Amino acid sequence: MSRVLFVGVFLLLVTLFLHWRFLSVTRAPTRLKRPADVLLLVLWLCALIGFGSGVVFDPSWARGPAFVGLTWLAVVLYLFLGTVLVGLVCTVVRVVFAMMRRDSAAARLRVSRVGSAITALVSIAAVGYGLVEAATPRVTNTSVALGGLPAEFDGVRVALVSDLHAGPSRGAGFVRRVVDSVNAQNPDVVLLDGDLIDGTVALVGEDLEPLRDLQAPLGVFAVSGNHEFYAGDGGEWLDFWSTLGIDVLRNERTTITRGDAAIDIAGINDATAPAPYEPDLPAALDGIDPDRFVLLMAHQPKQAVEASDFGVDMQVSGHTHGGQIWPIRYLVPLQQPSVEGLDTIGNTTLYTTRGAGAWGPPVRVAAPPEIAMLELTRG
DSSP states (O other): OOHHHHHHHHHHHHHHHHHIIIITTOOHHHHHHHHHHHHHHHHHHHHHHHHHHHHOOOOHHHHHHHHHHHHHHHHHHHHHHHHHHHHHHHHHHHHHHHHOOOOOOOHHHHHHHHOOOOHHHHHHHHHHHHHHHHHSEEEEEEEETTTOOOGGGGTTEEEOOOOOSSSOOOOHOOOOOOOEEEETTOOOEEEEEEESSSSOOHHHGGGGGGGGGGTTOOOOOEESSEEETSOOHHHHHHHHHHHHHHHEOOOOOOOOEEEEEEEEEEEOTTTOOOOTOOHHHHHHTTOOOOTTTTEOOOOOOGGGHHHHTTTEEEEEEOOOGSSBTTOOOGGGTTTOOSSEEEEEEEEEEEEEEEOSSSSSSSSSSSOEEEEEEEEEOOO
C-alpha cells in the first residue's frame, strides 16, 4: 500500500507539471483549462488504480480504469519527450532573437503553442498504434544452430513465452489467447521464462488458469522472473504454478529424452530474487553429466555471463521486452548484454524474447510482443 501511495504522490506532481506546461505556459483559455484539469485528475486517479490493481485493488473492478490509467502513462512519456524538443526549439529562438536584439516572447509563445499541439497529437497517435501492437502477440520462428545438440533432438520445437504480466490491465482472456497460439504451433516443449504476473496469488491467480491447458510432449517448464517477488513472497507464485501442471525449476534441472538421447533443462531464479530464493546456478548444475547438452532458463539475459562460465550450451531469457516503448530500447544495453533475439555470450548461445505481454502501459511501440518458436538444429 505504501508503494501505491508513493506512486500516487509522484503522479500527482507529474499531473501538476502537465497542467503548467500545456495549459499555463501556452496561456490556454479558461474554458479549455477547466475541463482539461478535470480530465487530468481523472487520468491521475486511473493511473493510481492501475498501479494498485492486482496488489491492493481487485482486478475484477479495477482492470477497466487501470487499463485507461496505465495507457495514459505511455502518453505522458511522449508528452515529456515532446516537451524537451519544444523547449530546445524555444531556446534556439531566444538565442537567435537575442543576437538580433529583438524580443522573442511572442515568437516563443507561438512555438510553444504549435509545438504543444503537435506533441499532444503525435503522443496520442503513437500510443494508439502501441495499443493495437500490444494486443495480439505474434508467433516468431527462429532456427538455432547448436553444435552440441544430440542428433535425436535435431529439429525439436521449443515454445518460449515470457513476460505475460497478467493482472493489472490484462486478465485470463489475454492468457487464453496466448495459450491457444502456443498450442496451435504443436511445440515439443514449452518454456515459461518468468514475469507471468503482476500482483498477488489471491487477486491474480485465476488469470493464469488457462496455462494448465498448455500441451507439449516433452513438458511445460517455468522459472521465476523479478515481478513474481514484487507483491510478496514469490515462492507462493511458484507453488501456485505447480498446481497448474507446470514443472517449476527452482535452481534445479530435469532431463528430457528423445529416442535414446537426453538433454538437461536447468532453471534458476531471477537475478534479483530475494532470500531465500537467490539464483544458484551451481546448485542447478550440481552432478551434471559434462557431456550432456544443457538448456538453461534464466529470466534476465545478463545471467548468461555466469552460464557461459559454467559451460551452459544455450540460455533462453526475457525481461527486456525489446524496450517495449520506443526509445526505451536504447537504455536496455546499460543493464543487459542483449536486447532481443539471438546472441552469443562467451560460449553460450542466448535467445532473448521480447515477451508476450507488457508491463505498466498495455502499449508496445516498435517492440511487438512475441511468442518465440525456436527450432533447435545441429550446427
